[in-house]
Amino acid sequence: EAGVTQSPTHLIKTRGQQATLRCSPISGHTSVYWYQQALGLGLQFLLWYDEGEERNRGNFPPRFSGRQFPNYSSELNVNALELEDSALYLCASSIQGIEQFFGPGTRLTVL
């Protein structure tokens, strides 16, 4: 069974640009979660999508947004990039359960 996949692996942008990160959940999983993992800060919850709807949102500004497609894959968009947005962005999926399965992440670097 294929795990959670994320693309791209690495992304380099300049300040003010927009970044788009993609996630494909495990087959059969309907929930997708996005986390930001900045150095030394652990995992910070960003967004939760389930059945195409945004179910919950973490304490991040509105320039962090996303969506979930009918096939349950998801996209995270970060507008007006700031230097502090440099981090590893992790996607996880679950079947509306507590156990989440994580992808390998996208390393975003903002110059």
Place this chain on the structure above:
Amino acid sequence: QQQVKQSPQSLIVQKGGISIINCAYENTAFDYFPWYQQFPGKGPALLIAIRPDVSEKKEGRFTISFNKSAKQFSLHIMDSQPGDSATYFCAATSGGSYIPTFGRGTSLIVHP
């Protein structure tokens, strides 16, 4: 406000030794406490989890000890191996939330 405090930030252990990582929480509504293991270049993977109705859970060399009154829980890795070298995160979830609150992680290095 950090709701789950994890210590130490880094830990170095000799092969065969015991690794101990501690976490403390504040929210008494938390009722599920998982530990995740993350290797470089990989996402975190669920290692072991416990609910507050038990004080200890063991899976192989990994044991969670839980102290509800002190609002603390810890991960013990017995007979630590170099392959255990990774970053470990504790987390806590309240019923129905599905969104864990994570500790800041512990970087474990096990020397051969």
